[in-house]
Amino acid sequence: MSVPYPFSAIVGQQEMKLAILVAAIEPAIGGVLVLGDRGTGKSTAVRGLAALLPKMRAVRGCAYHCDPASHHSCGDCGGDRKARVERVPVPVVDLPLGASEDRVVGALDLERALGQGVKVFEPGLLAKAHRGFLYIDEVNLLEDHLVDLLIDVAASGENVVEREGLSVRHPARFVLVGSGNPEEGELRPQLLDRFGLSVEVRTPREIAERVEIVRRRDAYERDPEAFATRWSKADAAVRRQIERGRDKLATLDVSxxxxxxxxxxxxxxxxxxxxxxxxxxxxxxxxxxxxxxxxxxxxxxxxxxxxxxxxxxxxxxxxxxxxxxxxxxxxxxxxxxx
Structure with missing residues (x-):
């Protein structure tokens, strides 16, 4: 497994980093859209997020990693969910532009269902992203039918798969994170409205900043593990800040x-x-x-x-x-x- 570029090592782009941290603390924000020039650290920041997030409690063996303390579940966990608890990494799932609809929403095995009367469902990317983050690079180039699908799921928090009279539904609540270059196409207004925060990133103009970015990137590519180790304390400090922020959030009222x-x-x-x-x-x-x-x-x-x-x-x-x-x-x- 490749070592992600440390979040703390990203130079500049303060608005983008703050928006990502806000989404990590408060999922109800509705996601983050990052638009701007190529090569400005958009996808790097999102992938670095995965290493920052504290692990979450989930039901062991559940394909949707349901929260053991929640009254809402997929319906497949069964038994005493609170007795089967494990801590798992918060999912950060990539949705490729060319992904088929079955890969995104999941697939029903119609042959076994019709022949044996057994409903077999293979969870898709939306199931894997439940309680986590769904990341779409070049989101403005996403096919229209997938855009419609994402709008429905983002609004309802539930994914419904229907094939030949069979139906499966499961929870799909995730923070949507998209990135793209607006010069390559505009985002559908209906999907744009689903993002809570929208961030613009630009190529740095300061020479010193550009030099530092190149220096750090070169060091990372030469030895990713050593570079990540060098920034592990800074990333750990951000992780603690996220944990404290989540605890603090419940105590704050807005006047x-x-x-x-x-x-x-x-x-x-x-x-x-x-x-x-x-x-x-x-x-x-x-x-x-x-x-x-x-x-x-x-x-x-x-x-x-x-x-x-x-x-x-x-x-x-x-x-x-x-x-x-x-x-x-x-x-x-x-x-x-x-």
Whole structure:
């Protein structure tokens, strides 16, 4: 098994790294979309996430690694689930662009079902991603029928497979993470709306930063294990930060003052619907938990304003300013400098 590039060794790209950590602490955010130039560490950051995540409790032998403490399960665990507990890595599953529908949703063995009366189901990628992360590189190039499928599953949290009158359903709740280059095609609006956070990454312009990226990448490719060992303490510190953040999250409330500020901001930039406010609230609370803060403040709100809203803005034909700049301008007009 190849050694992933350490998350902590990624140079720059602070907004992208923060968005990924927020999603790791608060899955209700709805996922992360990372758009930008090729070779800017998009897929590297996502794959580095797998090594960061603390292990989770699951029912031993369950194909969907159900939570033993949850009242919701796949229905196949059976018996005393709490007596069959193990700790397993949080799944980070790749969904290739060319994957067949059966590979994604799972396959029913119709021959055995019709001939022997036995319902045999081979779980797909959605089952493997349950309680974890589903990663799609070049998500803007995903085939339309898979986009429709993902929209349905992301909305319901359940995957339903129906073939020749047979039906299988299982839980499929995961954090959707997508990356791509917008110059190669736009993302369907219906799928775009399912991502909680949207991050833009660009090729670094500072010479020193570019040199450091090349130096670290070269060291990693020469000896991946030694490089990962060198950054293991930094990654372990981030892992502890995630664990503390998850514990802290349940104790944090968002005040009416901060909620009002979020609503004013969404109204000022013309955000569609109310998902903007919900995402701002959840993301700001997650950042506060990540920081170990005792309360959610305007400063936390400002940190996540752009990734929470930039993909929710209506296009203004009279204003060619980028969405990120429009959000920053609204922040400056509405709130005192942080």
């Amino acid at each position: 009416d003052e901060v909620l009002t500020q979020a609503a004013r901001l969404c109204q000022a930039v013309g955000s569609d619907g109310l998902r903007g406010e919900l995402t701002l609230m959840r993301a700001a609370r997650a950042v506060a938990a990540l920081d170990g803060a005792e309360q959610v403040t305007t400063a936390h709100l400002r940190q996540v304003a752009a990734p929470s809203l930039r993909h929710r803005l209506r296009r203004n034909p009279l204003d060619d300013t980028g969405s990120g700049e429009r959000i920053e301008r609204a922040l400056g007009e509405l709130f005192e400098p942080a």
